[in-house]
Amino acid sequence: MAEMKEEVKQFMSSNTVKDFTKDIQQYNLGPLWEAIPEIMNKTPKPQAEAYLWSGELLTKKLMEAAEIFTPERGGERRAIYFQNPGLTYRQPWGWASTTQTLYAAVQLLLPGEEAPSHRHTQSAIRFITDGEGAYTIVQGERIYMQEGDFLTTPKNLWHGHGHVGDKPMIWMDALDIPTLYSIGGTFFEPHKDGLQQPDVPDNFSELRYRGGMVRPVGDANYTIAPLANFKWNRTEEAIKGLMNFDPDPYEGFAIEYINPSTGKTANPTIGSRMQYLPKGFHTKAHRHTHSTIHHAYKGSGYTIINGVRFDWKKGDYFVIPNWAWHEHVVSEDSYLFSVNDLPIMDRFELEQVQVYDVDNGHQKITGEFKADFR
Numbered sequence: 001m002a003e004m005k006e007e008v009k010q011f012m013s014s015n016t017v018k019d020f021t022k023d024i025q026q027y028n029l030g031p032l033w034e035a036i037p038e039i040m041n042k043t044p045k046p047q048a049e050a051y052l053w054s055g056e057l058l059t060k061k062l063m064e065a066a067e068i069f070t071p072e073r074g075g076e077r078r079a080i081y082f083q084n085p086g087l088t089y090r091q092p093w094g095w096a097s098t099t100q101t102l103y104a105a106v107q108l109l110l111p112g113e114e115a116p117s118h119r120h121t122q123s124a125i126r127f128i129t130d131g132e133g134a135y136t137i138v139q140g141e142r143i144y145m146q147e148g149d150f151l152t153t154p155k156n157l158w159h160g161h162g163h164v165g166d167k168p169m170i171w172m173d174a175l176d177i178p179t180l181y182s183i184g185g186t187f188f189e190p191h192k193d194g195l196q197q198p199d200v201p202d203n204f205s206e207l208r209y210r211g212g213m214v215r216p217v218g219d220a221n222y223t224i225a226p227l228a229n230f231k232w233n234r235t236e237e238a239i240k241g242l243m244n245f246d247p248d249p250y251e252g253f254a255i256e257y258i259n260p261s262t263g264k265t266a267n268p269t270i271g272s273r274m275q276y277l278p279k280g281f282h283t284k285a286h287r288h289t290h291s292t293i294h295h296a297y298k299g300s301g302y303t304i305i306n307g308v309r310f311d312w313k314k315g316d317y318f319v320i321p322n323w324a325w326h327e328h329v330v331s332e333d334s335y336l337f338s339v340n341d342l343p344i345m346d347r348f349e350l351e352q353v354q355v356y357d358v359d360n361g362h363q364k365i366t367g368e369f370k371a372d373f374r
Helices: 002-010 013-023 034-038 055-066 177-182 204-208 231-241 344-348
Strands: 051-053 079-083 103-108 112-122 123-131 134-138 143-144 152-153 159-165 167-174 188-190 253-256 273-275 286-288 294-298 300-305 307-315 317-318 326-330 336-339 353-354
Touching: 002 013, 034 159, 051 055, 051 307, 055 079, 055 103, 103 159, 103 317, 123 294, 134 152, 143 204, 152 273, 231 253, 231 273, 294 307, 300 317
Parallel strands: none
Antiparallel strands: 051 317, 079 103, 103 167, 112 159, 112 188, 123 152, 123 167, 134 143, 134 159, 253 273, 273 336, 286 353, 294 317, 294 336, 300 307, 300 326
16 A cells, blocks of 8 residues: 555656646646645645734724824725734735634724715624724614624625714724635625715614514514614623523633524624633633634633634734634633634534543643734
């Protein structure tokens, strides 16, 4: 068997094979015999890398951007996105990619500013991290935002932002931009009136769904964002309810944001979760096909990703690529908000989960993440 493998290896490196490969490439034809080791991996080998961005650096750069750009000058949105270092501009799907399927960014809106309405085929979510007094308007519904709120804007809905308060507001954006870009499904349209004006009462969907998962009669087939804003106080109460039970060994106390009309994920292509990890909690390691982008909303700790320790604190962001071993360790009570591409993986029936079944479920630390955040 070993002799046969060596014989094949020598043949594949022969001039006969090399010359033929070069010959067909001039006709824009490709040799599968060379490509198959790269395109048919036995397990996922993402080009996205594990990485962490400092909250202080992000705030600093947003404030610097505010001195240069306004929504009217330099773009519709004052947002800085997380460019994964493993996904470069040389790759057609790598531009503006935080994972191979998802884009994430931080956005700043100052008092008195407006970001004009537009719509696109990409779906979006927002998680409010800092400030107060701003609103988003989605399909004519003006929704006032507060810290800890989670908002969803599915594809093709008009949406814009305004700020009537007196404090800067910062939030996290996440969209499925890389996915739609890679399959050629991107459409975009600006609103003819700039910022769309409301045509229903403020916080309309929040009022209709005040009962939480008690669905209003008539909404059985309402699949597009029946609830636009998931308020922090309800999220916190839901997690407190879980604390009457044992935590999940891999996720702690975690909840998923869902569409209250259908029971499916709140956004059709982007999964979103909030997890609470009490002081001293150490999750067990596992890995899965879907990738995850985390925001440390409260607390501090570290996450071990494929043996490398990533220390995080309130305000930081970090990415876990798909099929990467990971576990969390917290030094104080912590809330981690996260988005993932699980709905995409589920749609293609690709999701797999594997637990780390050695050393009591914990990885050995082989290195520490270092980056220059000055």
